[in-house]
Amino acid sequence: MSAKLNALNSDSYIDVSQYRDQHFKGNRYEQEKLLKQSHTLYVGNLSFYTTEEQVHELFSKSGDIKRIIIGLDKIKKTACGFCFVEYYTRADAEHAMRFINGTRLDDRIIRTDWDAGFKEGRQYGRGKSGGQVRDEYRQDYDPARGGYGKLAQQHRSTEARNSF
Amino acid sequence: MSRRRHSDENDGGQAHKRRRTSEPIEIEDRLESLICRVGEKSTSSLESNLEGLAGVLEADLPNYKNKILRILCAVARLLPEKLTVYTTLVGLLNARNYNFGGEFVEAMIRQLKETLKNNLYNEAVYLVRFLSDLVNCHVIAAPSMVAMFENFVSVTQEEDVPQVRSDWFVYVVLSCLPWVGKELYEKKDVEMDRLLSQVEGYLKRRVKIHVPMLQVWTAEKPHPQEEYLDCLWAQIQKLKKDRWQERHILRPYIAFDSVLCEALQHNLPPFTPPGHMPDAQYPMPRVVFRMFDYTDAPEGPVMPGSHSVERFVIEENLHCIIKTHWKERKTCAAQLLSYPGKNKIPLNYHIVEVIFGELFQLPSPPHMDVMYTTLLIELCKLQPGSLPQVLAQATEMLYMRLDTMNTSCVDRLINWFAHHLSNFQFRWSWDDWADCLTVDLEKPKPKFVKEVLEKCMRLSYHQRIIDIVPPTFSALIPADPTFTYKYIDESTSSLPGYPAAINVGNAIKNRASNEEILTILKEVPNPNQEDDDDEGESFNPLKIDVFLQTLLHLAAKSFSHSFSALGKFHEILKTLTESDEGKLHILKVIYEVWRNHPQMIAVLVDKMVRTQIVDCAAVANWLFSQDMAHEFTRLFIWEILHSTIRKMNKHVQKIQKELEEAKDKLEKQQHKRRDSGDDEEMEKNSEDEDGQLEEQIERLQEKVESAQSEQKNLFLVIFQRFIMLLTEHLVRCETGSVDISTPWYKNCIERLQQIFLMHHATIQQYMGTLENLLFTAELDHHILAVYQQFCALQL
Numbered sequence: 001m002s003a004k005l006n007a008l009n010s011d012s013y014i015d016v017s018q019y020r021d022q023h024f025k026g027n028r029y030e031q032e033k034l035l036k037q038s039h040t041l042y043v044g045n046l047s048f049y050t051t052e053e054q055v056h057e058l059f060s061k062s063g064d065i066k067r068i069i070i071g072l073d074k075i076k077k078t079a080c081g082f083c084f085v086e087y088y089t090r091a092d093a094e095h096a097m098r099f100i101n102g103t104r105l106d107d108r109i110i111r112t113d114w115d116a117g118f119k120e121g122r123q124y125g126r127g128k129s130g131g132q133v134r135d136e137y138r139q140d141y142d143p144a145r146g147g148y149g150k151l152a153q154q155h156r157s158t159e160a161r162n163s164f
Numbered sequence: 165m166s167r168r169r170h171s172d173e174n175d176g177g178q179a180h181k182r183r184r185t186s187e188p189i190e191i192e193d194r195l196e197s198l199i200c201r202v203g204e205k206s207t208s209s210l211e212s213n214l215e216g217l218a219g220v221l222e223a224d225l226p227n228y229k230n231k232i233l234r235i236l237c238a239v240a241r242l243l244p245e246k247l248t249v250y251t252t253l254v255g256l257l258n259a260r261n262y263n264f265g266g267e268f269v270e271a272m273i274r275q276l277k278e279t280l281k282n283n284l285y286n287e288a289v290y291l292v293r294f295l296s297d298l299v300n301c302h303v304i305a306a307p308s309m310v311a312m313f314e315n316f317v318s319v320t321q322e323e324d325v326p327q328v329r330s331d332w333f334v335y336v337v338l339s340c341l342p343w344v345g346k347e348l349y350e351k352k353d354v355e356m357d358r359l360l361s362q363v364e365g366y367l368k369r370r371v372k373i374h375v376p377m378l379q380v381w382t383a384e385k386p387h388p389q390e391e392y393l394d395c396l397w398a399q400i401q402k403l404k405k406d407r408w409q410e411r412h413i414l415r416p417y418i419a420f421d422s423v424l425c426e427a428l429q430h431n432l433p434p435f436t437p438p439g440h441m442p443d444a445q446y447p448m449p450r451v452v453f454r455m456f457d458y459t460d461a462p463e464g465p466v467m468p469g470s471h472s473v474e475r476f477v478i479e480e481n482l483h484c485i486i487k488t489h490w491k492e493r494k495t496c497a498a499q500l501l502s503y504p505g506k507n508k509i510p511l512n513y514h515i516v517e518v519i520f521g522e523l524f525q526l527p528s529p530p531h532m533d534v535m536y537t538t539l540l541i542e543l544c545k546l547q548p549g550s551l552p553q554v555l556a557q558a559t560e561m562l563y564m565r566l567d568t569m570n571t572s573c574v575d576r577l578i579n580w581f582a583h584h585l586s587n588f589q590f591r592w593s594w595d596d597w598a599d600c601l602t603v604d605l606e607k608p609k610p611k612f613v614k615e616v617l618e619k620c621m622r623l624s625y626h627q628r629i630i631d632i633v634p635p636t637f638s639a640l641i642p643a644d645p646t647f648t649y650k651y652i653d654e655s656t657s658s659l660p661g662y663p664a665a666i667n668v669g670n671a672i673k674n675r676a677s678n679e680e681i682l683t684i685l686k687e688v689p690n691p692n693q694e695d696d697d698d699e700g701e702s703f704n705p706l707k708i709d710v711f712l713q714t715l716l717h718l719a720a721k722s723f724s725h726s727f728s729a730l731g732k733f734h735e736i737l738k739t740l741t742e743s744d745e746g747k748l749h750i751l752k753v754i755y756e757v758w759r760n761h762p763q764m765i766a767v768l769v770d771k772m773v774r775t776q777i778v779d780c781a782a783v784a785n786w787l788f789s790q791d792m793a794h795e796f797t798r799l800f801i802w803e804i805l806h807s808t809i810r811k812m813n814k815h816v817q818k819i820q821k822e823l824e825e826a827k828d829k830l831e832k833q834q835h836k837r838r839d840s841g842d843d844e845e846m847e848k849n850s851e852d853e854d855g856q857l858e859e860q861i862e863r864l865q866e867k868v869e870s871a872q873s874e875q876k877n878l879f880l881v882i883f884q885r886f887i888m889l890l891t892e893h894l895v896r897c898e899t900g901s902v903d904i905s906t907p908w909y910k911n912c913i914e915r916l917q918q919i920f921l922m923h924h925a926t927i928q929q930y931m932g933t934l935e936n937l938l939f940t941a942e943l944d945h946h947i948l949a950v951y952q953q954f955c956a957l958q959l
Contacts, residue, residue, distance in 0.1 A: 006193065007200040007240050011491045050246070052722050053763060057622040061534040061583065064770075064807075098491055099538040104587045106624065 001016050013098040017113050023126075025115060034116040039066070039093050040086040042115040044132075046071075047144035050081050052108045058105050059085045063092020069123050075130035081145050082125075082132060108144065180363075192231050195224065199235050203249040205502070210249070211419045218256035225264060226884075233271050240272065241279070243501075245484040247297055247343070252416040255301025258538060261429035265303050271294075280438050283445045285603055289336050295432065296340035299347050301417045302424045306351035308432035309344065310359070313337045317359050319437055320366040327371060328446035329392060333437060334363055338396050339480070342473045343401070346408035346423035360404075360436050365396065376527045376955035377917055378451040383568040387454040387470065395452045398471040412474040414504045448957055452479075455519030455561060461510035468509065478509060482518040490531050497542035512554045515543065520558065523580060524573040527921035527957075533576055537583045563597060565794055566608040571914035572921065574612060575799060582619030590632045601636060606797065606907045610640060615799050618642040622763050647763035649721040650713050661710040663687045669714045678735055685711055685736075703745045711740065712753045716768075723767055730771055737777045747782035752791060762800035769804055780878045783808045788885035797911045805882070806922055813926050814880055816871045823864040830857045876930050879923075883938050886916045887947060894944050904946070913950065919952040928958070 016035045022033045043055065052068050059065055064087065066074035087093040093114075101112040127136040129150040138149035148156060202217050203210060221232055239250050258265025272295060279288040295312075298304040319325075337359070341348075349356050372391055376382070379389040390398075403410060417424060457468045468474035482500060489496035500515050522529050523536045544552045548609035562569070562577055569577070585592060600609035617640055619655065621629045626644045633641065650656060651665035667684045690704040711733075727836040742746045751769065758764045772778045786792065787805055795801055837850050890912055897904040920927060927934070939951040 005196055005200060005235065005242065007196045008238075008242055010495070013492060017467070051625075052724055054623060054625075055419045056723060056767065057239070057619075058583075061537075062532065067727075088768075094532070095532055098493070099532065103538060103541065109590060158524065 011098075013101065014094045019113060021116060023122075031116050035114040037090065038114050038117060039088065039090050040084055040115040040117055041093055041112045042082065043085055043098055044082045044111045044113070045108055046079075046081045046083060046110060047106045047108055048081055048146060049144060050079070050108075051082075052083075054106060055083055055085065059096055059100060062095035062100055063087050063089060069118055071125060071132070072123055073130040074124040074126075080125045081135070084115055084123070085112075086118065108146075153156040191224075191228065195221070195228060195231060196235055199232075199239060199253075200243070202253065203246050210416055214249070214252055214256060214416060214420075218253060218260065221253075221257060222260045224703055225261060225844075229264065229267075233268060234651070236268060237275050240294040241275065241290055243484075243488060244293065245481045245488065247290070248413060248415050248417065251294060251297040251301050251303075252420065254298060255303050255417055255424050255427065255640065258301070258303045258430075259423050262428050264409055265427070266430050269298070269304060269432065273433060273435065276435075277438070285332055285445075289339060292336050293340050293343060296344040299344050300415065302427045302429055305429040305431050306348055308430075310348055310352045310355050312432055312435050313340075313348075313359055314355065315435060315437060317362050317366075320362065322440070325440045325945050326444075326446060327540040328449065328958065329444070330366065331370070331449065332446050334366060335393060335396065338363065338393075338400050339476075341400050341408075342403065342410055342477050343413060344412070345403060349404075349408055360400075363397070367393060371956065373953055374449055375451065377921070377950070377953040377957065378449065380451070380453060380524045380526070380570055380573050381565060381568045382570070383565070387457065389451045390470075392450045392452050395471070396476060399473045399476050402471050403473040410473055412468075412477050412505060412508075448527070450525065453524060454517065455520060455558065456510075456513045456517050458610070459668075460557070460561075465507070465509050467513060474509075477874065478503075478514050479518055479521075482514060483522070483589050486518070486522065487530070490539075493535070493538050493542045496539055497546050500543065501546055510896045512547065512551050516540075516551075516554050516558050520562075523576055526569075526570065526572065527924060529576075533579060534583070537580055540584065541587055549646055560596070563609065563612070566612050566777060569608070570917075571911055572624050574608070575802070576614060578615045578619060578799065582616050582623065585616075585620060592623070592632075594633050594637060598634075598636060601639070604907075605639065608907065611797070611907075613637070614640045614642070618762070618799075621645075625792050634676060643760040645764070647717060647761070648757050649717045650709070650756070660689055660691070661706050663711045665714045668711055669718065672715065672718055678733070681711075681733075681736060682739070703743045703749075705745075705749045708740050708746060708749050709753050711736065712750060713757055714752070716757055723764070726764070726768060727771055730768070730775065730777070734777070735773060737772075741777055744782065746787070747778040748786055750778060752781065752788040755786075757790070762798070766800060766804050766807070770807060770811075773808060780808050780812045780874070781881050784878060784881045784885070787883075788889070797908060802915060802918070806918075809882075809923055809926075810918075811876065812875050813923070816868070819864065819867050819871050822852050823861065823868050826857060826861045826864055830854065830861065834858065872929075875926070879919075879930060880933070880937070881928060882919060883916075884935065886912070886919075887938060889942055890916070890947050894946060913946065916947070917950050917953075920950065924954070924957070927954075931955075 016032065020028065020031055036163075037089075041059075051072055055068050055070075056065060057148045059068075066086045066088050068086075069084045070076060070079050071084075073080040085093075085096070087096070097112055097114075100110075102109060104110070125131040125133070125135075127133045127138060127150065131146065131150070135145055139152050141148050147153065198217055198220065202213055206213055208216075224232065236250065236254060239246070243250070254265070254268055258268070272291060276288060276291045276295075279291060281287075292312075295304060296309055298316075299306050299309050315335050316333040320330045322330065326510075345356075350787065370393070375391050381389060454470055456467060457470065461467055468478070473909060483504065485499045485503070486496060489499055503511055519536055519540060522531065523533065529536070539557060544555065555772070559581065566574065594613075597609070597613060600607075600613050603610060605611065605614070617629050617633065617637075620632075621642050626642070629641055630638075651659060651662050656662055664684060664687055667687075671681050671684055685707050688704060688707045688710055690702070691706055692702075709874070714727050715733060716726060719725040737750070741750050750772070754765055754768050754772075758768070769778070769783060773780060773783060784805065787801055792801065833854060837847065890909075893909055893912070894904055896902075934951070939948060940947070943951075
């Protein structure tokens with residue numbers, strides 16, 4: 001009787017995305033399995049100045065948080081614009097994917113995605129300059145994320161030197 | 165069975181199969197998709213889509229009849245907002261295939277019985293409504309529908325049943341009448357009159373003690389918060405007076421009248437309502453939320469009146485849309501905004517009213533609070549030229565009526581508004597609310613603004629708040645969330661704990677061992693005793709103060725730092741807080757050092773409960789203590805208390821689940837043994853296993869009992885404290901001949917209500933104890949009324 005209709009069961013906000021962690025120890029199948037059971041979310045596009053307190057306040061709206069790990073620049077050990085939020089239950093994490101993903105924190109639209117689970121070392125950016133990879137190559141100016149992308153910054157200073 | 169991949173498969177949404185395959189699974193998926201999607205935006209008219217679909221389904225009946233039956237029954241239950249689309253479809257099928265119509269009706273009756281058995285009363289309403297609309301489609305004969313309604317209404321004659329049971333049966337009948345009243349009255353007016361007069365009699369003698377507890381506002385003006393059955397009755401009365409003329413509901417079957425009236429009708433089998441079972445969970449009564457009327461929409465279509473049946477239908481449909489699509493906010497917003505007939509009504513106002521109605525619903529909203537915030541943001545995105553204005557207007561109205569708004573609802577409004585603002589750069593015309601600066605800060609309006617600004621600060625930072633409000637609002641700006649360290653420098657060196665604080669601080673920084681730190685702490689004098697006993701083991705508040713203040717000061721940088729500190733020194737903290745006084749004092753110290761940062765207090769208390777440094781009862785006692793009396797009306801106090809109660813409840817549930825799982829495991833094991841081998845040795849081994857499991861079950865049983873006892877004690881502590889505080893206030897007012905209704909009193913009595921409402925499921929278990937020990941007849945009637953209203957909710 002409790003017939004469920006596939007056509008009505010759409011819950012696309014909690015679907016696993018295309019992203020796979022290249023540093024994950026295990027095969028694709030194992031990673032996907034963990035993603036489907038995970039209680040941990042990756043949160044991206046944070047301002048460098050967004051605090052753990054702000055993250056806690058926002059993400060508590062979908063349930064009790066077990067822990068937050070702020071992403072750090074590998075060299076400077078300062079916040080570099082991402083974090084992990086781990087909930088006690090999967091259901092609470094799903095609510096965050098449905099209702100907090102794509103809304104604003106600190107005036108920025110943040111993005112959440114399933115994470116296979118925090119492991120020591122994953123709190124560091126993987127870009128060459130120490131921050132996130134995306135901040136290596138981007139061309140735009142983002143004052144909340146260190147200004148221009150790292151590559152663009154180098155070009156600018158080269159240009160400045162050349163034109164001087 | 166290999167599935168060929170179509171190279172031209174489109175992405176996103178349902179993959180549309182361009183080629184007919186012979187795979188049954190794919191055809192079934194296609195049927196589902198076709199049926200679910202009919203009625204949505206299309207290049208063809210709804211009528212032609214229904215005609216086409218009826219043809220397709222008729223052709224598929226020989227091979228897929230059961231599947232089609234299953235899908236149609238499911239959409240009847242799960243897509244009530246598209247009721248008339250599907251009844252028309254069934255009508256067309258019945259006209260083409262009488263037997264199918266009969267089988268569908270039977271399947272629906274079976275489904276109705278199942279849903280009632282499974283306590284799915286809200287879905288059962290949709291099923292009955294579907295059946296009643298089938299009368300309009302010539303599938304079901306009107307007299308047999310009337311007979312079903314008569315059986316439902318006769319439940320009101322039952323004795324010794326909960327009122328919520330007969331309520332439900334009356335509600336079902338009344339709520340079908342907007343759809344089918346006209347037809348039933350044309351065929352059986354005498355019977356219908358008799359039915360309605362029975363309903364009227366029932367509604368008159370119904371007990372309505374529960375209503376005040378469910379009302380969002382205590383004031384009757386501008387919109388009374390009507391009990392839902394009263395409102396629906398008034399709406400049906402008006403519909404009857406209008407001779408059942410109803411023009412809002414979309415009725416596709418009218419276009420097919422010539423076809424449908426040729427069809428043969430079926431009689432509903434006689435349906436006896438299932439008898440009352442003790443474990444039945446009927447829906448709780450509710451109050452109809454209204455905040456707008458025809459004066460509020462400045463231009464455009466007029467809002468239907470509060471007792472018009474149109475209002476009922478619109479609200480029902482909007483609630484159903486949210487229920488269907490709440491998980492997908494973009495779809496939900498789009499579906500709400502494309503409501504059929506939207507050009508004739510001020511749709512934005514209806515949507516905002518329905519959403520706030522759900523958000524403020526008592527005891528609790530149907531969905532998570534944050535869902536409504538995000539849904540409103542999506543709606544603003546889709547209608548940027550009109551919806552934000554309606555929302556602003558609504559916010560203004562809610563602000564104006566704060567004085568009489570239920571405290572639980574004010575909490576939700578605070579959280580919603582701050583979160584909403586944080587998505588829109590905190591832009592708001594604060595000056596419009598300058599009136600809140602002219603009254604006592606404990607009054608609802610300034611209190612509201614203060615709490616909103618505090619929440620806004622949590623989502624941003626202190627300076628931001630200063631920047632966003634006019635300078636005149638400075639008294640309402642939250643404190644800068646800084647740490648207050650008692651032993652801060654030489655100016656405090658005369659304090660008795662100062663030397664030890666310095667030593668402890670250095671020891672921690674130098675990564676001293678726990679033993680070393682405990683040795684330092686032994687030196688701390690005990691202000692409570694003349695002579696310390698040898699071990700210094702008894703409760704020494706100064707020791708706790710010195711250690712915790714210093715530790716938290718060193719770890720003040722962030723939540724993570726503080727959590728890490730609590731974890732590292734868990735042993736010492738447990739030792740210091742062995743006694744109840746110790747537990748209470750640690751909470752006091754946390755408050756003292758972090759009183760400017762309520763968010764930090766909350767997370768630290770949470771951590772300490774989870775790591776068992778303090779227990780739940782200690783938290784309750786602390787919050788109700790004299791030391792915290794000046795903070796008693798602040799939101800963070802209640803957030804901490806409710807969070808603590810929830811942790812207690814989850815803890816009990818967790819152990820109960822472990823116990824159930826162990827019992828199941830034992831049962832399975834015993835079954836396996838019985839069914840399988842007779843091998844003597846195997847039997848001995850499994851007997852040992854059984855023995856182990858039985859021991860585990862016994863231990864878990866004890867654990868459950870102990871947890872439940874702790875839970876009961878927690879509620880007793882909380883209720884006792886409330887009673888003490890409220891009684892004190894009431895007595896003081898009476899002796900001084902002063903009005904009891906101070907802002908403090910309103911807050912306190914509604915906080916007591918809130919405990920009942922937010923945790924009613926758990927509290928039900930302890931009703932006996934509560935009634936015998938606490939909520940006795942000797943209690944002041946103001947306090948007892950809260951308890952009685954709560955009991956009335958499950959009458």
